[in-house]
Amino acid sequence: MVDIERQLLTIFEHTGALLEGHFQLTSGLHSPRYLQCALVLQYPEHAEFVGRALAARFGDDRVDVVVAPAIGGIIVAHETARAFGVRALFTEREAGVMTLRRGFRLIRGERVLVVEDVVTTGGSTRETIDAVIDADGVVIGAGSLVDRSGGAVDVGVRRQSLLTLDVPAYEPSECPLCKEGVPQIKPGSRGLKN
Numbered sequence: 001m002v003d004i005e006r007q008l009l010t011i012f013e014h015t016g017a018l019l020e021g022h023f024q025l026t027s028g029l030h031s032p033r034y035l036q037c038a039l040v041l042q043y044p045e046h047a048e049f050v051g052r053a054l055a056a057r058f059g060d061d062r063v064d065v066v067v068a069p070a071i072g073g074i075i076v077a078h079e080t081a082r083a084f085g086v087r088a089l090f091t092e093r094e095a096g097v098m099t100l101r102r103g104f105r106l107i108r109g110e111r112v113l114v115v116e117d118v119v120t121t122g123g124s125t126r127e128t129i130d131a132v133i134d135a136d137g138v139v140i141g142a143g144s145l146v147d148r149s150g151g152a153v154d155v156g157v158r159r160q161s162l163l164t165l166d167v168p169a170y171e172p173s174e175c176p177l178c179k180e181g182v183p184q185i186k187p188g189s190r191g192l193k194n
């Protein structure tokens with residue numbers, strides 16, 4: 001395991017961000033493990049570490065802007081953009097469609113790195129990439145703090161993750177925890193995601 005991964009795992013453990021149970025994820029899948037990145041990112045020094053490490057992975061890509069899906073990606077984008085010395089924007093859903101709001105604009109052809117906290121299915125990264133393309137940006141890559149797909153997700157651009165974990169996620173109909181009758185935790189309503 002590379003050094004950054006080991007350091008991040010230690011940070012996740014120390015901040016209580018790696019939870020065990022029976023979780024219903026935003027994607028609708030069920031999982032025995034849950035990563036609450038907000039518990040890591042609440043510490044500015046950890047957030048800064050994450051941003052610098054992500055920026056280093058895309059250091060040769062001439063990034064003009066970093067864009068993330070709200071809410072989970074905002075701090076990741078902010079710290080990555082700080083490391084590059086560029087702008088940090090975020091997308092939000094408007095009538096169900098991920099879009100740039102609040103007066104955020106891209107100049108045609110600006111080179112955009114899309115980041116988020118956790119990649120599970122890649123759905124919100126893909127939606128954010130689409131929003132950037134709609135806004136005339138050029139997506140040069142996608143980064144995340146955690147990839148819980150074990151590296152399997154393809155979003156159509158070069159992807160980098162600081163911590164890759166192969167965490168099982170099941171369709172509810174195939175979930176072994178459901179079959180065992182383990183009580184379900186639905187973290188979404190408490191601001192958790194992934």
Ligand SMILES: [Zn+2]
Nearest residue numbers: 030175177178
């Ligand atoms: Zn289940």
